[in-house]
Amino acid sequence: MATKQTRALARTMMAPAVIVLFIWMIVPLVMTLWFSFQNYSLINPMMTGFAGWANYVYVIGDPSFTQALVNTLILVGGVLIITIVGGTFLALLLDQPIWGQGILRILVISPFFVMPPVAALIWKNGFMHPGYGMLGHLWKFFGLQPVDWFNQYPLFSVIVIVAWQWLPFATLILLTALQSLSEEQREAAEMDGANAANRFRYIILPHMARAITIVVLIQTIFLLGIFAEIRVTTGGGPGYASTNIAFLVFRTGILSNDIGAGSAGGVVAVIIANIVAIFLMRAVGKNLDA
Amino acid sequence: MARRVSVQTRIGFTVLAWAVALLLFSPILWTLLTAFKTEAEAIATPPTFFPQNFTLENFEAVQDRSDYIKHAWNSIVVSVGSTLLGLIIAIPAAWSMAFAPSKRTKDILMWMLSTKMMPAVGVLIPIYLIFRDLRLLDTVHGLTLIMTLINLPIIVWMLYTYFKEIPVDILEAARMDGAELWNEIVHVLVPMAVPGIASTLLLNVILAWNEAFWTITLTSGRAGTLTAFISSFSSPQGLFLAKLSAASLLAIAPILLLGWFSQKQLVRGLTFGAVK
Amino acid sequence: MGSITLEHVNKSFGEVQVIPDISLDIKDGEFVVFVGPSGCGKSTLLRLIAGLEDTTSGIIKLDGQDVTDAAPAKRGLAMVFQSYALYPHMSVRDNIAFPLKMAKLPPEVIAQKVDYAARTLNLASYLDRRPRALSGGQRQRVAIGRAIVREPKAFLFDEPLSNLDAALRVNMRLEITELHQQLKTTMIYVTHDQVEAMTMADRIVVLNAGNVEQFGSPLDLYKKPANRFVAGFIGSPKMNFVDGPEAAKHNAHSIGVRPEHFKLSTTEGAWKGTVGVAEQLGSDTFLHVQTDGLGLMTIRTDGDQTFKHGDVVYLTPDATRIYKFDAAGKAI
Known part of the structure; x- marks a missing residue:
């Protein structure tokens, strides 16, 4: 409720934000679409002109694309499973009456604030290095052969690093949701004779369902674009073993200078992200009404 | 409890x-x-x-080898600069959405959120080419601009949720007291929303500080931030584990401290107000 | 000067007509109360005058000047909100000084006016506190202080006392009335409480569903209600209404008798009934009587009466004070 004058002012005040975001969204996207139908290579300036679907055929038809797509799904899915299950467990644990809750929260949340390249490097060199990494030492302590993680299990290693970074996020949000569950509701369930397992199944889990959905959606958005962790650790290799779609676009477009094919990959990435985004918008949008 | x-x-x-x-x-x-x-x-x-x-x-060696201070300074300029720029654009927008909503307000908010979901790789190539042609590659202001754009939706959203909690009566009282819009925002809205604005600032500085896609792809030596600085340690050269740790510690320590203070806001900011 | 004129003001929110068509003439210096049940459009009407909402059609004049499209800041009116709407980040002094600062008055003038307002409202010792450190009544006084310093053409009060407890409400009611007598500035006061309306107003506007049911002095409204709605709304406890044959005896569709206009007897009278609940207030006693065939009636009698549940009583309405209404509810 406001006057016409206020509403007119409001439109003016909103304009800068709307305009810059609109430009930011539309200009590069249109360019990406345009390039994706062009023969455009920075190495070979002779290659020009309309390419039709050739770039898409080239990108999607290449076995590296299929592998990158599968890798992306495994990466996103793996991290989601670890963070949701682990996050729920940690949230339930931190919600118990324990000593030092404040400090514990700080310890648990910390990995989220570690910038991706640092996280990747710490894990790569301090923990997963077969020679002097901590895991190597641990393996040796038990008389086992240390594992060369990034060569033997490149994708799994990346998943571990990314999951370590995102576990705090899931924990924190699930814990916040958990703590908004009223004590009375819990006590009522207890009075009704529900044991711990039943309380979790029928009271706590339904209450956290929305928070879990939101964690899944937001993490998916970020996880689809995982880049620095791969760049710093495996460089996408060996071969394409740990290349996801985001890294593939970078490899094709920037490292190989094939603008056309890179753009086609970019368009595919946008389409995939949009499918996820639609679901997220629904979930957040519902909350706007509440 | x-x-x-x-x-x-x-x-x-x-x-x-x-x-x-x-x-x-x-x-x-x-x-x-x-x-x-x-x-x-x-x-x-x-x-x-x-x-x-x-x-x-190790700390001395890190500074000698790759000039930590320069990269840290770039990180500070980019993260704080982009956040402040974002706030200047977002405060009026959030004011509009919170206090003079129209039928389209919700759609605009959702649309802003959707720009955040566009994968960076989808636009990497055009941005890279535009930056190359405008000579913005490897410049601090170019990077600041990008960082402002990618965090703007979060800034608008966070401010919007904080502004919503301010009773509109108080702004109307200011209008009755003869305050023009500028005074209403500067003397009444902003001081009342200081905690919310501070949280927004904090979270966005953290996000911009840790952003590792654009900082790595759009910079090299000159405008490199700490993310780029650390990435330069990815190829091992002899005995380097301690130096790597020192460099990492320097890169994450400031933001770790800020992060500990902003746990609560983090939840609200990153879930776009859906979980409080 | 502060006369306010509304000419055929209409306000709709989308499809919903909140105020169909209102014309009012408020004289300079008058204390006018807008009263009505919740949702009757009284607050909307006040906000239209303030300029916080704009009219869908119609004209609002201040001192004869058309201000329909003027921004609130330009109208020279002051408003006191139900929530007080104090600036929580400013001291009491800065709160009161804010409108003066916005008017760009020199600091020494501001200081002088703030001091004067603070002394008038007994706020002098709280000037450096924040609003959150004040009681409800003190906050209300700060809100009033903020309104009076700018010497507005008129004061607009939007249910200012509804957040206070009963005792404080009576006090503040007196203070505002006294303030009006001192300042002699036009005041428009919105409330749903007919007691506030009766005690404070020079003239009362009774609103119902966005329409003015009656505009007149408190005693006019009490003695000569224009219709059944006003008759029922003004006066406490509410007027008793009787329809049907009993009303037809008075050549009316329905008749109304105020609780205080009955003669009460245990032996004989016009209407026979049984006492349900007797509310003894000391000064008065309110009897809720279930009459034979005419429904529940409220009777006001003096405090010494000691009726109990189940007592049989006879009621005789004061013949000179029976209100008659036609089928449309209009007074005859």
Whole structure:
């Protein structure tokens, strides 16, 4: 409720934000679409002109694309499973009456604030290095052969690093949701004779369902674009073993200078992200009404 | 929370929770301890826990080798600069959405959110080419601009949720008291929303500080931020574990401290107000 | 000067007509109360005058000047909100000084006016406190202080006392009335409480569903209600209404008798009934009587009466004070 004058002012005040975001969204996207139908290579300036679907055929038809797509799904899915299950467990644990809750929260949340390249490097060199990494030492302590993680299990290693970074996020949000569950509701369930397992199944889990959905959606958005962790650790290799779609676009477009094919990959990435985004918008949008 | 539990149960949960928490924290603890070890000690078998010969030489070496201070300065300029710029654009927009909503307000908010979901790789190539042609590659202001754009939706959203909690009566009182829009925002809205604006600032500085896609792809030597600085350590050169730890510690310490202060806002900011 | 004229003002929110068509003439210096049940459009009407909402059609004049499209800041009116709407980040002094600062008065003038307002409202010792450190009544006084310093053409009060407890409400009611007598500035006061309306107003506007049911002095409204709605709304306890044959005896569709206009007897009278609840207030006693065939009636009698549940009583309405209404509810 406001006057016409206020509403007119409001439109003016909103304009800068709307305009810059609109430009930011539309200009590069249109360019990406345009390039994706062009023969455009920075190495070979002779290659020009309309390419039709050739770039898409080239990108999607290449076995590296299929592998990158599968890798992306495994990466996103793996991290989601670890963070949701682990996050729920940690949230339930931190919600118990324990000593030092404040400090514990700080310890648990910390990995989220570690910038991706640092996280990747710490894990790569301090923990997963077969020679002097901590895991190597641990393996040796038990008389086992240390594992060369990034060569033997490149994708799994990346998943571990990314999951370590995102576990705090899931924990924190699930814990916040958990703590908004009223004590009375819990006590009522207890009075009704529900044991711990039943309380979790029928009271706590339904209450956290929305928070879990939101964690899944937001993490998916970020996880689809995982880049620095791969760049710093495996460089996408060996071969394409740990290349996801985001890294593939970078490899094709920037490292190989094939603008056309890179753009086609970019368009595919946008389409995939949009499918996820639609679901997220629904979930957040519902909350706007509440 | 007055749940009655026995002391044994409490001890059990406490031990379990601390074990898990320390396990999760161990990579950071390892970095902290290794940063003060000599290179030889850092790769010693069996490994030491506390540094046996406490040393600061790694920090000096890091500064000499890749100019930590310059990169840190770039990080500060980009993260703080982009956040402030974002706030200047977002405060009026959030004011409009919170206090003079129209039928389209919700759609605009959702649309802003959707721009955040566009994968960076989808636009990497055009942005890279535009930056190359405008000579913005590897410049601090170019990077600041990008960072402002990618965080603007979050800034608008966070401010919007905070502004919504301010009673519109008070703004109307200011209007009745003869305040024009500028005065209404500067003298009434902004001072009342200081906690919310501060949280927004904090979270966005953290996000911009840790952003590692555009900072790596659009910079090299000159405008490199700490993310780029750290990435330059990815190819090992001889004895470097302790130096790497020192560099990592320098890169994450400031933001770790800020992050600890902003836990609560983090939840609200990153879920776009859906979880409070 | 502060006369306010509304000419055929209409306000709709989308499809919903909140105020169909209102014309009012408020004289300079008058204390006018807008009263009505919740949702009757009284607050909307006030906000239209303030300029916080704009009219869908119609004209609002201030001192004869058309201000329909003027921004609130330009109208020279002051408003006191139900929530007080104090600036929480400013001291009491800065709160009161804010409108003066916005008017760009020199600091020494501001200081002088703030001091004067603070002394008038007994706020002098709280000037450096924040609003959150004040009681409800003190906050209300700060809000009033903020309104009076700018010497507005008129004061607009939007249910200012509804957040206060009963005792404080009576006090503040007196203070505002006294303030009006001192300042002699036009005041428009919105409330749903007919007691506030009766005690404070020079003239009362009774609103119902966005329409003015009656505009007149408190006693006019009490003695000569224009219709059944006003008759029922003004006066406490409410007027008793009787329809049907009993009303037809008076050549009316329905008749109304105020609780205080009955003669009460245990032996004989016009209407026979049984006492349900007797509310003894000391000064008065309110009897809720279930009459034979005419429904529940409220009777006001003096405090010494000691009726109990189940007592049989006879009621005789004061013949000179029976209100008659036609089928449309209009007074005859």
